[in-house]
Amino acid sequence: MNNKKELLTAPVDELRQLGRQAFQGLGLTEPAAQKVAQVLVLADLFGLTTHGLSRIESYGERLESGGISATADPLVETIAPAIARVDGRNAVGPLVGMAALEAGIELARQFGISLVLARGSNHFGPISPYAYIAAEQGFASIIGSNATTTIAPSGGSDARLGNSPLGFGVPNPDGNHFMLDMAMSVVARAKIRNALKAGQPIPETWATDAAGRPTTDPRAALDGFLLPIGGHKGYGLALVVDLLAGLLSDAAYLTHVKSWVDAPDEPQNLGHFFILVDTRRLGSSDWLKARMTDFASILHQSPAIDRVAPVLVPGEIELQKMQRYLQEGVPVDAATRALLDQYASRTA
Amino acid sequence: MNNKKELLTAPVDELRQLGRQAFQGLGLTEPAAQKVAQVLVLADLFGLTTHGLSRIESYGERLESGGISATADPLVETIAPAIARVDGRNAVGPLVGMAALEAGIELARQFGISLVLARGSNHFGPISPYAYIAAEQGFASIIGSNATTTIAPSGGSDARLGNSPLGFGVPNPDGNHFMLDMAMSVVARAKIRNALKAGQPIPETWATDAAGRPTTDPRAALDGFLLPIGGHKGYGLALVVDLLAGLLSDAAYLTHVKSWVDAPDEPQNLGHFFILVDTRRLGSSDWLKARMTDFASILHQSPAIDRVAPVLVPGEIELQKMQRYLQEGVPVDAATRALLDQYASRTA
Numbered sequence: 001m002n003n004k005k006e007l008l009t010a011p012v013d014e015l016r017q018l019g020r021q022a023f024q025g026l027g028l029t030e031p032a033a034q035k036v037a038q039v040l041v042l043a044d045l046f047g048l049t050t051h052g053l054s055r056i057e058s059y060g061e062r063l064e065s066g067g068i069s070a071t072a073d074p075l076v077e078t079i080a081p082a083i084a085r086v087d088g089r090n091a092v093g094p095l096v097g098m099a100a101l102e103a104g105i106e107l108a109r110q111f112g113i114s115l116v117l118a119r120g121s122n123h124f125g126p127i128s129p130y131a132y133i134a135a136e137q138g139f140a141s142i143i144g145s146n147a148t149t150t151i152a153p154s155g156g157s158d159a160r161l162g163n164s165p166l167g168f169g170v171p172n173p174d175g176n177h178f179m180l181d182m183a184m185s186v187v188a189r190a191k192i193r194n195a196l197k198a199g200q201p202i203p204e205t206w207a208t209d210a211a212g213r214p215t216t217d218p219r220a221a222l223d224g225f226l227l228p229i230g231g232h233k234g235y236g237l238a239l240v241v242d243l244l245a246g247l248l249s250d251a252a253y254l255t256h257v258k259s260w261v262d263a264p265d266e267p268q269n270l271g272h273f274f275i276l277v278d279t280r281r282l283g284s285s286d287w288l289k290a291r292m293t294d295f296a297s298i299l300h301q302s303p304a305i306d307r308v309a310p311v312l313v314p315g316e317i318e319l320q321k322m323q324r325y326l327q328e329g330v331p332v333d334a335a336t337r338a339l340l341d342q343y344a345s346r347t348a
Numbered sequence: 349m350n351n352k353k354e355l356l357t358a359p360v361d362e363l364r365q366l367g368r369q370a371f372q373g374l375g376l377t378e379p380a381a382q383k384v385a386q387v388l389v390l391a392d393l394f395g396l397t398t399h400g401l402s403r404i405e406s407y408g409e410r411l412e413s414g415g416i417s418a419t420a421d422p423l424v425e426t427i428a429p430a431i432a433r434v435d436g437r438n439a440v441g442p443l444v445g446m447a448a449l450e451a452g453i454e455l456a457r458q459f460g461i462s463l464v465l466a467r468g469s470n471h472f473g474p475i476s477p478y479a480y481i482a483a484e485q486g487f488a489s490i491i492g493s494n495a496t497t498t499i500a501p502s503g504g505s506d507a508r509l510g511n512s513p514l515g516f517g518v519p520n521p522d523g524n525h526f527m528l529d530m531a532m533s534v535v536a537r538a539k540i541r542n543a544l545k546a547g548q549p550i551p552e553t554w555a556t557d558a559a560g561r562p563t564t565d566p567r568a569a570l571d572g573f574l575l576p577i578g579g580h581k582g583y584g585l586a587l588v589v590d591l592l593a594g595l596l597s598d599a600a601y602l603t604h605v606k607s608w609v610d611a612p613d614e615p616q617n618l619g620h621f622f623i624l625v626d627t628r629r630l631g632s633s634d635w636l637k638a639r640m641t642d643f644a645s646i647l648h649q650s651p652a653i654d655r656v657a658p659v660l661v662p663g664e665i666e667l668q669k670m671q672r673y674l675q676e677g678v679p680v681d682a683a684t685r686a687l688l689d690q691y692a693s694r695t696a
Contacts, residue, residue, distance in 0.1 A: 080460025080629035082430050112428025115461040115625060140596065142490070142623075156650025156659040168588045170596070178591060180584040205553060212653040229578025236528040236662040239647075240516045243526060247639050248488065248518070248630055254646045275490075275623065277463060281428040282596055291595050298602045299587075302504025305560040311504040314584040 009329030025346035027070030039094035042129035046318035051126040067265040074099040082111040086118040090267045093124030108276040117249035118272040127167025127181040135171035142275040144241040148259045152225040154235040157212030164241035172292035173285040179315030184238040185226035246271040357677030373694035374411045375418030387442035390477035394666035399474040415613040422447040430459040434466040438615045441472030456624040465597035466620040475515025475529040483519035490623040494594040496607045500573040502583040505560030512589035520640035521633040527663030532586040533574035594619040
């Protein structure tokens, strides 16, 4: 990817429409394209640009080569009163994710809590958009996906598990939702690439070399594996996400997950899980608002080590960016915009 | 605590009986004392000695001073088809934990997934015993508790959140369950005390000084705060546990949690959460066994960096210890044994 990106800004409605048209141009039906655009534009609104509309590049490539099915419709099946299973049928990830989220919200509304397990899916974007959509309707969420293997097991020396994303949302009825969206590695590979470019060593907690030994050399690290947060703790957490998202969902897991970089034209059979809780079953909206506001306030009142960097609660950065971008327009890089325009022009 | 402990071993049945009698001696009914002993002896079987019967010391002190109620019976109330709330009424933690676990298993059996939120509780032991009891009956689990504040928020400079334990279990029908039980700090305070005794510096990822700045000086670290795994990621995860276990359960959270060290005679109003999933709704026992066994096998096959330390899957150490201790007897330190005998003698 180009680091010197020219940024254009556009009103959110224009981007939603353009995103929908682009995915229609790639063969999706209008309602399917609309859902995919909804997730990706939310990512851009939260400032998660690497997981927003810029994904049109990889999604588009795989849709064009048949690695992802443009026409598949995810199949939702209820397998216990409060559990649904989604067979994504190799549809675009955010379409599978939205089918799972909607099924989960419906079940949690009935039973208080629900579990949805998805298989036959692909990269479903970041987790915050799903957590946000759930929180706006009063649902707390625990959401995860497995991923292509990039991490070695603790004590091991080859990549056998993914840098699986795990996310959480807890609604505040006043809109200041708690949202945490994290992968299991200490840092993303991009940070190691930046250190290499800058000619700087990296902390030995970031990555290992190809033999699985912690290294401070960014070049050796790029040939090796990302290290999970907290050593065996992050390793364990990454396994939990894969057990829920991959193993229990009947999707692929660990090394069974295909790489979309090495094999873009093959189905990945990724899995996701969604646990949703209807907070209105737990207390009134006023009760929840008072507690969530107090919770954030206690954290904010911790004296900042650095006066210019007050304590933050997860989700605040994303929601503040959203407020700003809704008013000022959403930044999208020029290359993404050009690709969106190109695919969208097919529907004209 | 004394580091040079004399270890005695005893058959597990003897310890269960002794534990029950000791808690009866502290005023619990026989069935209540039996449940508390069941959890703590499982902890000792897993080798988690700091969270096993040795807890009789702190639990006993607080029961004697009235800080924990010996006679309270946790109240279980179903607040949605698949959600129960437990008011622990300030009973001993493992008694509240077992009431929540049993309610959760019953609801998950009916609906596939369940959520139990507990308030009015105390330290409930480690999480692995609950995850193990659930796994033995075919239930996957996500379990957490909040805790007295010992961690500063990321960027903050005073303790505002607990080193909350979070645990997971996924059953393998052959008994080789996946079990992960972790706190949010990089290391426990005991490791910093050991470094101080050894006169050695600590890695600067372990803790901060009293002003919230990372430090390599174990003395400064003991005056400061533990650092969460992965910086803002572990901070976020610790908040998630407190949101689920404390805020949504209507228990205390963050700085509202009382310290049992500073105020042993006051109720802590700790909270816990239990999410249980009936894996028999997801597939057959053979299906699950094959996938869980393959999952572990893929990880084991990663070539070990250190030949004498093969890759492990979380839960293996605990289950191997249990097998050994069931045959050879369970180690318990002499001081704990003496205290158990002392309390148990009251019931004679």
